[in-house]
Amino acid sequence: MIIAENVTVSFRRAFGRRLKALDGLSLGIREGDAFALLGPNGAGKSTAMYCLMGLIKPDSGTVSVFGKRPYPGAEIFKDIAYLPEEPHYHQYLTVEECVAYYASLYGRKIPRKKVREAIESVGLTEFRDLKVKKCSKGMKQKMGIAQCLVASPKILFLDEPTRGLDPLFSKLLREVLVGLNADGVTIVINSHVLSEVEMICNRAAIINRGKVLVEDDLSALQKLEERIYSVEFTCNRSIPEYVQVTARGRETVKGEMPAERLEDFFEYVRSEGLKVYECSLKKNTLESAFLDILSGEA
């Protein structure tokens, strides 16, 4: 559905110098994917997203969306919605006018009722007559989400979607995005919040210095470590030598131990009369995979 092949983008700097933002970036996003672009600051995630939408013309390489080359205002955008990273909206319009204006650009007659429903779904009903320039960052972000929802897109590009949002709305947004993805909407997210990506996405690409280091299913990136157990149990003076303590709380101890010592561990907690709060195969988090890949590259 979205393919980037060997894309190179460089920005002009002072005295004729050029900064390579993307350096032979290649990735493929399938229909129905919830795809995350991950990477440290300045890795080229936003540039990659701009390229995928045709806002930046690559110096070399090709990008295709729905089998066509994207360019500003192209026909393919009738099925695409985009939430920008920075809330640069039409400041002189009110929230409702702004959502209605962006909806009108799709060239379809979108009834006012649908616009108001989208505003209501993001909890901005009481602020719909407020000018955008007077809205807080979070409200602008919510408005941006509303203008995405009103378009009923097939592809949703989200650049840092939960930036500036309160935890309650972040949770709600996650649920909305998971729901949209379940309905077949392809989602492309650029985010720093890895826990959020874990909950929404099924695939991810880790980018650094304009190159894709890894592109895989999230389940493959977060593979289970079958030889190690993570445990949390009541604090005790003597802790077996095979338990490697990772965190010590006021009442509990967290640690890791080899799978072959599981029977010994249960024997130990039974004999000492301790409570076990957690005992599970260690699961690599996206964060650890992300850090491992980046440190491996360095």
Place this chain on the structure above:
Amino acid sequence: MKEALIGNLKANLKFFKRNRLLLALLVLLIFIPALFSIPGFLMNSTGNRLKSVMFLYSEMSRFAWMIGAGSVLFFISHHLRNRSLKLVFTKPFTPEMWLLAGLGTSAALTLLVFLAVILICEILFLLWNISFQWGLLYMAFYDYSSSVMLIFYMGFLAVIFHPAMAVLFALIFQEGTFLFLKGVLKAAGGDAGGLSALLVKGIKAVVDLVYFVMPTFTPFEEHASKVHGSLRLEPGSFKYLLLSVNYAVVVSAAFFLLSAIFLKRKRLI
């Protein structure tokens, strides 16, 4: 496309309606006739009163020109600088359509201002028992077509330059400057000899070329000033008006194409 264009025109009108600087200029436009019509009320002769209306018209039409040029400069610069266009062009709405809608809204706003100018003049005609002068309508049409040309030219400058640079460029690179330079070089060419004569010749060629390429915003000026001086129409007047309008359409279309090309080359992120 119709829905998108209407939605865009509505949003553009709201931009102009909520722009305080533009509003201040419009308020000033109301003060000009109020101020300049005072002498007319103190005069008794119809001839003097007619002259007063003509003077008032030229002041107000100059102001209408400024409003047209200023509005498009505000509009394009504001949208390019606040980076909101990436939300417009990630919809099925092309940069050309956005530009056309913006320039069209400015042209419509200027038309409204010119209609207001005609209305004010007509009210003064009625107050002072002067019959309606068709030459005034002719001049308004001529000035409006020039104003549309200026809107498209300023639109082009706003796309490629910072607004302050655009104003500076428009003030320096104009027909009058190069006409003056042509005169200076002609005078200098007569006195110079040897190497300096060659240098003057080279500069003159460049100035002549720029003067030739540079569009005029007052085509067939001598005919227009004749009408403006007396507000009387002559048999051939309309031929020149038609030619002026055609010229305005061609120049505006050329600047529109150039603006669209440059806008599409910009990184709107």
